[in-house]
Amino acid sequence: MIVTLTINPTIDRVISVDRLAFEDRAYINSSHESAGGRGINASSVIHSFGGKTLAVLVSGGDAGKRMEAHLHTDGLPFRVVPIEKGIRTNLTITDRHGLTVNLNEAGPELSKAEVARVEKAVKETLDRASWLMVCGSIPPGVPTTFYGRLIAAARKKKVKTLLHADGEALRHGIEERPTVVTPNQQEAERLLGRTLLTRTHYLEAAHRILAMGPESVVLSLGSRGAVGAFPDGLTEALPPRVDAVCPIGAGDALSAAFVWGMARRKSPIEALRWGVACGTASARLPGMKFATLAQTQEIAKHVELRRAE
Secondary structure: OEEEEEOOOEEEEEEEEOOOOOOOOOOEEEEEEEEEOHHHHHHHHHHHOOOOEEEEEEEOHHHHHHHHHHHHHHOOOEEEEEOOOOOEEEEEEEEOOOOEEEEOOOOOOOOHHHHHHHHHHHHHHHHHOOEEEEEOOOOOOOOOOHHHHHHHHHHHOOOEEEEEOOHHHHHHHHHOOOOEEOOEHHHHHHHHOOOOOOHHHHHHHHHHHHOOOOOEEEEEOHHHOEEEEEOOEEEEEEOOOOOOOOOOOHHHHHHHHHHHHHHOOOOHHHHHHHHHHHHHHHHOOOOOOOOOHHHHHHHHOOOEEEEEO
């Protein structure tokens, strides 16, 4: 089973407009609400691919009740850790050209007791897990070492781990040597303290992050695909050119499909192909939607894998 943790879940509201332009009006074409957060998104992809998954998440307030109702409707297996304060709501505005604005709340502050209950809930799943995916931002009240503690606990149980985070949570998590870390370009830039502009920069960045402790690195680069840094070297995964409608969540799809592939005993390079294919296929879809297995498989045929020197 692939367990995911979302300690800062959200109600994602996605609004599609005719066009986004500075200091000009836009007309709403559609509005859609769903349960969100990186771990939930990853579990949704894995579940739709036919994989066995469990999403561990916190929930509180009216927004939390709405989130749980969405998850029940979607048929996604999940375990709730109740918290006193209400979860956040995030707003995404996107137009037909793929231009997107993300407005995210920080999330509710968790008490020490609530953080301890989340940690206990995750550890209770490890005896049944093959992978643990710790994903997304941490809300106020959660120590930046929290993800690292979970990675260390999983390693003791011989459970593989994926870390998809930002800032200090990413830095401290890497120190505990996760199986794979999957930063996007902006997260990698903040981690390394430098701007990444060229192919050489991307390859160097993946290599430098690998040297920080994880067993593998998948550096997500949006429409440029991804760079995988594995024990046997660097590999670039180059997707076909597609018309991106809503790229939000494509990185979550990439991480989920990569772990799904690894859990099916695919090689890391083939898992990278599937990850990039799922992210690319998801970016073609309107709103916060994720590609199906069939849609991913079609794109995977056209993902070019290139060994990098």
